Amino acid sequence: MINESDLLKLLKSGDRTAFAVMVAMYQKTVLNICYRFLLSREDAEDVTQEVFIEVFHAIHVFRADSKLGTWIYRIAVSKSLDEIKKQSRKKRISSIGKTLGLDSVAQLLTGSDRPDRRLEDQEGLELLMKALNKLHENQRIALTLSKIDGYSNAEIAEVMQTTVIAVESLIYRAKQNLKSILTH
16 A cells, blocks of 8 residues: 555656546545535536546645645535535526526526427526516615525625615515516
8 A cells, every 4th residue: 555645746746547546545435425415426426526636636736734635525525515506506596487487497597498498498588687687786686696696695785785684675576576577
């Protein structure tokens, strides 16, 4: 078994065999970490691949302040959290379309559209964007930060320099106004 400092030297020199050895050493643990966050084998496998791609590209900047395994596990946690955010964002975008009665737009935005409905969905997306642009600026900002960017009401209040109650009111009015604009 190769020691960590020798493995690190080989990795930094671009040795592909050392990379394969490193993957074999950490793959199972990284997969388990990702699975615990994502609760999906497929997603965990995809993120595990992303982790090792990142390790491959960033190994030259690893300063060995911590153990190699610890650094890899931090990347795994970070990538898993990024994937959760990405999935949550897709769900939020989908929910805004469903809230407004625009299932086809929600499907387009989340990537689950059918080819035969693409043109119809594109028109729906354009209508939604035009409707969003008709909202008062504060309503549009609050709704976008909440439903598309995934900020909490407290975070939105901080960004907009207002209260949480004001943010809740802005989001509620934005939804009502969007429904009104889209039904006319």
